[in-house]
Amino acid sequence: MDMSQYHDLFLTETEEHLRHMSQLTVALEQNPSDRDGIDALFREAHSIKGMAASMGFDATAGLAHHLEDLMVGFRNTGNVPPEAIDLLLAGVDLLEGLLADISNGTAERDVSAFIAGLVEPTTVLPVSAEKQQAKGATSAPLVEALQDVQVVIDLTSEALAPSARALLILEVLRMSGQVESCKPTLAEMQQGFPVRQLSVWLKSGGSEEEISKSLIGMADIKQVSFQSDRRKSALRDEDSRTVRVRTALFDQFINLTGELITNRYMLQSAAKAGDWKDVNEGLDLLTRLVGDLHHHVLQVRMTPLESITANLPRLVRDHCQKSGKKVRLEISGEGLELDRTILEALSDPLVHMVRNAVDHGIEQEGTIAIKAWREKDMAMIEIADDGQGIDPEIIRNKIVERGLLNEAQAKELSGRKVLQWICQPGFSTRDSVSETSGRGVGMDVVKFALEGLGGMLEIDSEVGVGTRFLMKAPLIVAIINILIVECAGEEVGLPVSRVLRTLDIETNDIQFSGGEPLLLVDDEHIPLYSFNRLLHLPEQNDKISIVHLIICESQGRKIGLMVDRLSRQREAFIKSLPSSLNQLPGVSGATIKGDGRVMFIIDPHALFSDETNALEPETEK
Amino acid sequence: MGVRVLVVDDALFMRSMLKDIFIKAGHTIVGEAANGDEAIAKYQELKPDLVTMDIVMPQKSGIEALKEIKAFDTDAKIVMCSALGQDALVVEAVQSGAKDFIVKPFKEDRVLDVVRRVFGV
Numbered sequence: 001m002d003m004s005q006y007h008d009l010f011l012t013e014t015e016e017h018l019r020h021m022s023q024l025t026v027a028l029e030q031n032p033s034d035r036d037g038i039d040a041l042f043r044e045a046h047s048i049k050g051m052a053a054s055m056g057f058d059a060t061a062g063l064a065h066h067l068e069d070l071m072v073g074f075r076n077t078g079n080v081p082p083e084a085i086d087l088l089l090a091g092v093d094l095l096e097g098l099l100a101d102i103s104n105g106t107a108e109r110d111v112s113a114f115i116a117g118l119v120e121p122t123t124v125l126p127v128s129a130e131k132q133q134a135k136g137a138t139s140a141p142l143v144e145a146l147q148d149v150q151v152v153i154d155l156t157s158e159a160l161a162p163s164a165r166a167l168l169i170l171e172v173l174r175m176s177g178q179v180e181s182c183k184p185t186l187a188e189m190q191q192g193f194p195v196r197q198l199s200v201w202l203k204s205g206g207s208e209e210e211i212s213k214s215l216i217g218m219a220d221i222k223q224v225s226f227q228s229d230r231r232k233s234a235l236r237d238e239d240s241r242t243v244r245v246r247t248a249l250f251d252q253f254i255n256l257t258g259e260l261i262t263n264r265y266m267l268q269s270a271a272k273a274g275d276w277k278d279v280n281e282g283l284d285l286l287t288r289l290v291g292d293l294h295h296h297v298l299q300v301r302m303t304p305l306e307s308i309t310a311n312l313p314r315l316v317r318d319h320c321q322k323s324g325k326k327v328r329l330e331i332s333g334e335g336l337e338l339d340r341t342i343l344e345a346l347s348d349p350l351v352h353m354v355r356n357a358v359d360h361g362i363e364q365e366g367t368i369a370i371k372a373w374r375e376k377d378m379a380m381i382e383i384a385d386d387g388q389g390i391d392p393e394i395i396r397n398k399i400v401e402r403g404l405l406n407e408a409q410a411k412e413l414s415g416r417k418v419l420q421w422i423c424q425p426g427f428s429t430r431d432s433v434s435e436t437s438g439r440g441v442g443m444d445v446v447k448f449a450l451e452g453l454g455g456m457l458e459i460d461s462e463v464g465v466g467t468r469f470l471m472k473a474p475l476i477v478a479i480i481n482i483l484i485v486e487c488a489g490e491e492v493g494l495p496v497s498r499v500l501r502t503l504d505i506e507t508n509d510i511q512f513s514g515g516e517p518l519l520l521v522d523d524e525h526i527p528l529y530s531f532n533r534l535l536h537l538p539e540q541n542d543k544i545s546i547v548h549l550i551i552c553e554s555q556g557r558k559i560g561l562m563v564d565r566l567s568r569q570r571e572a573f574i575k576s577l578p579s580s581l582n583q584l585p586g587v588s589g590a591t592i593k594g595d596g597r598v599m600f601i602i603d604p605h606a607l608f609s610d611e612t613n614a615l616e617p618e619t620e621k
Numbered sequence: 622m623g624v625r626v627l628v629v630d631d632a633l634f635m636r637s638m639l640k641d642i643f644i645k646a647g648h649t650i651v652g653e654a655a656n657g658d659e660a661i662a663k664y665q666e667l668k669p670d671l672v673t674m675d676i677v678m679p680q681k682s683g684i685e686a687l688k689e690i691k692a693f694d695t696d697a698k699i700v701m702c703s704a705l706g707q708d709a710l711v712v713e714a715v716q717s718g719a720k721d722f723i724v725k726p727f728k729e730d731r732v733l734d735v736v737r738r739v740f741g742v
Binding site: 160161162163164167168171189190192216217218219 | 703705707708709711712714715716721722723724731734735737738
């Protein structure tokens, strides 16, 4: 039987099983006698074994089989000893490596040495390096806390026989860890491919410094650099873009298609008979059906947050092992479903913020709580730690040090504003990037990614209490509800999610403070801005008595936008703009109107988010 | 420091140049060879710390000699000397266990850098 047709499915399913195994193992570390957990872990290993065996991936099947046996042993004793946790995690890592081999089309790596260590679990359980020295034990396979490292080596342009040089470099790197894959591939190098840059993905227990050191003295190297974790996930795999669809959802599609077909016949006969009443009824029904279909299609793209949070417990555990801290990770609301594209974009920022919390937020012991929930059509993902908090003074000093603002200006920044400064590119209050934090994703990238999606990042922190990051992201990417307003005859759209309320007021209601127009709404003073002026459109010169106001949120405060006319609300397919137009402040996209013309979507939050374009006080002429 | 070196090349000119580089840097030349067979024999007799091995030689090539020496001494430290445009042969040599390679014409500092790296200095 031709098994190749199941190849992609095998990869996706196994990846998911491995994610679960990782979570389960970390959970078992906290609850070693959890029978359900032990059973679940057994089942995951068993599933992988079955699939791998059917596909003919013997090394994978073999390793899974031995892990399964290990679990059977623990089922009998009812307890998983701490040394076994490291062993299991190492096994999961190896399975991931094997999966990577299979995915790359290279031969499965040799895992016999590891399996040998598994076969006698009661006598030859690997112990950590320190314990081994203390016991004076003889050679047992060592299990270290391994990290994914991507090393990028640039060769000099004068390098001769570059492929041979790349092979030598690969040899050296093999001594620092396990080579998972490389680019160019081994085969390409062996064939004399003219290598200019070599990328190697390693699983290594050594630090970036140690790895760099190992290459000192090697000829023809121009530069050695590193990139952070790039764990392949089913989400990011370009080759096998598949989605899993719940059968219930699928049934809905079948039903809707049936109804649409009926509807079509109905419309056809009504039009033929010239019966406009029936045609209108048919169109009403069509509108409802298309709406339903659309809603369900979007559901297909929705994936639970769990798919990007599953690896976090393991990440936190590994970081704790390396730094000796004790950090508890609590995650709630993982069932929240978001569009796949959005999840993909949030994955790296989430990992980065959790890493930051472990490395910089928490000193010795603490908790990181991740909560996700939904508000209107936005997903809220909160990452809070009870660590040392971010000291605004340190940031103010850094700002002045960098010459970005002078002392007086820095002093004036409110607590909230100061915190947003950590999102400036290259802004790190540590002088050297901590080893475990890695490089690659800075807070500026996080903020940029979120805003690019139409979301935002809120930062809250108190010294000695903790830090809270709140990521707000749209649940669905392509369609949002917009409120259409008119400014100087131009129609402009605002995302409804950004609009708190609309209000019609009399010009007499407007108060002034220091020349700035304000409005008292529900005991709060809200600054007012002329939307026309902000958009550089001409303002209405006639004396108006009624002012149309849109109250929205920008940068954590409420503001009021004065517009000429409020038009209507509708759903809009948002198209992102080419990069030249994307630079316009506040413009988050555009949509095509019914008459085929383009309407811009303005995000009030982004209108003011540029620090150099700070809120300008409006003065009444 | 003082590494004990066996210099292998069919050209007297090349051997002389290499010998001078090593001696000037304080290393010892324990022997020379002009082809693969001689190289293997001298290696067994002298047990040098390092071998510089020319690739293209009459009778037995440097790559064959490399393979045979590695077969009876897996720790043998052999550095290949290749001419320009022999990339494929250098790749083969590296795959067969050569510790590093230098391309002719040699630069003195390049040669010494390789020695330093191979001996972890």
